[in-house]
Amino acid sequence: MLTIFARVPCIRTEHPFFYNPEEYLMNTIDWNTYARAYDLLRSIAPYRTMHDQVADAVLHHYRNVPGRILDAGCGTGNLLTALVARNIPSAYMVGIDASRDMRVIAEQKHGALGADIRTADLNAPLPFASGTFSVITCINALYAVANPAATIREFARVLHPEGILIVVTPHHDANLGLILKAHCKSSKPDRYWMQFTQGDSFARALIQEAFEHNNFDPALLDILFTANTTIHASDEKHFLRLQELCDICKSAGLTPRLVKTTYAGQALLVHASPT
Numbered sequence: 001m002l003t004i005f006a007r008v009p010c011i012r013t014e015h016p017f018f019y020n021p022e023e024y025l026m027n028t029i030d031w032n033t034y035a036r037a038y039d040l041l042r043s044i045a046p047y048r049t050m051h052d053q054v055a056d057a058v059l060h061h062y063r064n065v066p067g068r069i070l071d072a073g074c075g076t077g078n079l080l081t082a083l084v085a086r087n088i089p090s091a092y093m094v095g096i097d098a099s100r101d102m103r104v105i106a107e108q109k110h111g112a113l114g115a116d117i118r119t120a121d122l123n124a125p126l127p128f129a130s131g132t133f134s135v136i137t138c139i140n141a142l143y144a145v146a147n148p149a150a151t152i153r154e155f156a157r158v159l160h161p162e163g164i165l166i167v168v169t170p171h172h173d174a175n176l177g178l179i180l181k182a183h184c185k186s187s188k189p190d191r192y193w194m195q196f197t198q199g200d201s202f203a204r205a206l207i208q209e210a211f212e213h214n215n216f217d218p219a220l221l222d223i224l225f226t227a228n229t230t231i232h233a234s235d236e237k238h239f240l241r242l243q244e245l246c247d248i249c250k251s252a253g254l255t256p257r258l259v260k261t262t263y264a265g266q267a268l269l270v271h272a273s274p275t
């Protein structure tokens with residue numbers, strides 16, 4: 001059965017991350033329920049294309065600066081899979097996530113190969129020494145944290161001086177309908193798919209249409225629907241503008257080196273390295 005937690009007021013504290021962990025997590029979508037449905041995306045463009053793009057960049061950097069790789073908010077481990085496919089040894093990979101069910105799936109895929117999959121909260125100081133990682137990736141997880149600037153500062157702290165941070169995050173005007181359109185390569189006009197924001201019945205119908213050729217379990221599509229409409233409606237999420245993301249990186253001591261869009265043009269892709 002699908003369980004989405006009720007929204008509760010978020011208590012602000014003097015902690016640099018400005019949140020109360022349990023209450024904050026209850027304000028967000030239920031990532032544990034989302035885990036199995038989320039993992040369906042691994043075989044589909046544009047999600048897979050975006051992961052391949054990031055994995056190629058990781059490989060490029062890893063060849064020049066070999067060292068440990070952190071996937072922050074690793075979900076079900078799909079980026080790590082793309083890295084294994086590029087012959088990067090799992091022993092160099094660390095995946096962290098706050099959701100137990102996401103981690104369980106990642107662990108099933110990668111634990112035996114030696115990747116270190118652990119519990120960690122991106123809303124808190126990271127459990128790593130300064131300068132540990134030569135590459136840090138954070139794909140579609142930064143929007144979900146309480147304070148993206150604080151999280152990026154932590155990434156900057158645990159990044160090696162010659163390291164690189166690669167962030168993918170939905171941009172401020174991202175339209176989920178256009179991502180769905182790319183999933184099924186529809187020839188219908190953008191305005192048809194942009195009806196995703198017009199209410200639950202449109203959103204549900206568009207999700208079904210986007211995935212109709214994939215034979216996914218309808219219960220999993222229902223979870224995709226609920227999770228995505230919850231994310232879209234949440235005022236706790238941070239969908240950043242390009243300038244905001246670059247400014248956050250700069251104030252953490254990281255210089256954006258490459259900036260473009262990815263994920264059907266609905267997400268920002270930024271490479272940043274210590275200034």
Ligand SMILES: C[S@@+](CC[C@H](N)C(=O)[O-])C[C@H]1O[C@@H](n2cnc3c(N)ncnc32)[C@H](O)[C@@H]1O
Binds near residue numbers: 076
């Ligand atoms: C949309 S999924 C992306 C997963 C993965 N990066 C990928 O590209 O497939 C977002 C992930 O961020 C994780 N997440 C959300 N808030 C988090 C937090 N505060 N600390 C750690 N992980 C978090 C969720 O559990 C989820 O696995």
